[in-house]
Amino acid sequence: MVKKNGNTIEAVSEGSLAYEAGVRPADELISINGHSIADEIDLLFYSNEQEFSMLLSRRGKLYERTINKVGGNYLGIELKPFKITTCRNRCTFCFVNQLPKGLRKTLYIKDEDYRMSFLYGSYITLTNLSDADKQRIVEQRLSPLYISVHSTNEEIRKKLLGSPKAGEILKEIQFLIKHKIKLHAQIVLCPGFNDGSDLEHTITDLRKFYPYLSSIAVVPVGLTAHGNKKMTPVTKEDALSAIATIEAFQKKFMKKYGEQIVYGADELYLKGEHPFPPLKDYGELHQKENGVGLVPEFLHRAERFKKLKRIPKTPISLFTGMSFYPYLKQFANKLNKKTGMDLRVFPVENLFFGTTVTVTGLLTGRDIMRTFMGQIRPEEVLFIPDVTLRDGQNMFLDDTTTDFIGEALDVKIKIIESSFEGLIKAIEELD
Incomplete structure (x- = not known):
């Protein structure tokens, strides 16, 4: 054998x-x-x-x-899919550790696999790369990779990641840059840990690796009702302070490199109630999947949208997270007024993870169903953004299925791509 x-x-x-x-x-x-x-x-x-x-x-x-x-x-x-290398860190803000018990096993997998980073844009901390891993990355040109930096201060990074190897981040980046592997970095902003002067210090350290380190995203820490109570959420003041820091660096970088390099996640601007930069300021949207530039891209497309190819007669209901609701609602009102169609937008409050979680991608089937109970009409079609579904299945994070929601609400379901183009295409293809 x-x-x-x-x-x-x-x-x-x-x-x-x-x-x-x-x-x-x-x-x-x-x-x-x-x-x-x-x-x-x-x-x-x-x-x-x-x-x-x-x-x-x-x-x-x-x-x-x-x-x-x-x-x-x-x-x-x-x-067949390869077995994913899992994370050995004990991050104080790890989202997996904030999940309630009883969900499906795949949700508790802590991905720390450079192959997933290369193939799908997953973020890795570079704390568990072996010499063989590094050799393979260089030999096979596995570029770009997406890395979680958080802080270049050794002690702060060790504390955030709960790993004694976490302090070697600059050494690991230096090795990859030396071999011309392109990188995109994220800093998860944790108030009291890596904000203020440490954020400035980290951005200053990382920009030295430009252009091979092509972009830096500053993302507010995501905390659920089940998470670490010692970590505090990003407040409006924290967000505005971070945005001010980012904008100061953007001006310097634009003048020196012709690119801004560092960007704030959309959620920072939402939390700070601060106007979004124009879409052109986001460059190539390297970290769009990380929530950087999604809202500005939607606003840009909506502002320039001319007309529908087809106007559906069927009424439509659509939902979104609390943070994006005002923008989607405004576009729906504009579309209804212009075309006479019937598109209703509902904000869904996240009771499963906690009301501080306001993004659409973390909404659960139960919260969606609760929102629409007694509100949706039988003749309507309910649009479900695909970003709320997981594992390539018609299943939400809480294991509720789209079929179950359709039966419980007695409406037709249509899964749509979570983008401006996806929404327009779904509307035009209805009926």
Whole structure:
């Protein structure tokens, strides 16, 4: 029996190069041109040649296939997901530690995997990279990576991350920059820990790595009702102070580099009740998935929106978190007045995690259902932003499903992409 040191093939697309070569699901991909295959990154990297040889195993027997990309480039192999490397830190503000008990197991996974950072933009602290990990990052050019810095002060960072290795962040960044790996950094702002002068010090340290460290996001700490009571939430005054610091650095950086480099998360401006910068000031929106520039992008699109291709007759209900509600409501009113359509927007208060959590992505099915009980009409369609759903399923964080909500409220459900374009497309495709 052959020892399985490769990765199991989950699917092979019919008509692809691998399928035509006889490769099938459940086969074990051992190596490509002698390089062992541990995950999909290895597969992509080593199959990038015009011609290569694959060593595989099927039911304990080895076989070899040569792939020549003449006439086609689609290999067509999908590997089973790799096991995610988890975090060994004990961050004082860790969101996973703030989750209530009884949720599905996948929600309690603390991701600290550089592969997830490269593939999906997950943030890693760089505290558990082995020499082999670093060698692989450099060899395979796994760039950009997204890193959680929080503070470049060794003692403060150790305290925030609860790890004795956390103080080596500048050394780890220096290694990656030396090998031309691009980085995007985030600072989770924790009042009393890394705000004020420490925030200034951290931004000053990080800008020395520009341009390979391309962007810095300052994000207010997210605290739930189940979290660490020793950590205090970001207040309006904290937010305004951070914004003032960010704006001062932006002016310096723009003058010196032609880019602002450091950006405040949308939630900072919402908490501080401060006007958003224009969309052009966000550059390439490197950290949009981290909540940096999402609202300005929506406002920019809404302001320039001309007209719908189709005006639906079916009435629509849509919900959002408390922080974004005023902006979405304003656009809906404008759209209704202009087109005569019936689009209602509801703010959902987050009772599951606590009312201080105001973003849409952390709303639960129960809170959504509570909001619409007795409010929604049977003839309406309820739009559900996909950002509220997890694991590629029609399921919210509290395991409530979209089907259950549709049945409980007796309405039709439509899942929409969580963007301005996604909303417009969903409206135009209705009926």
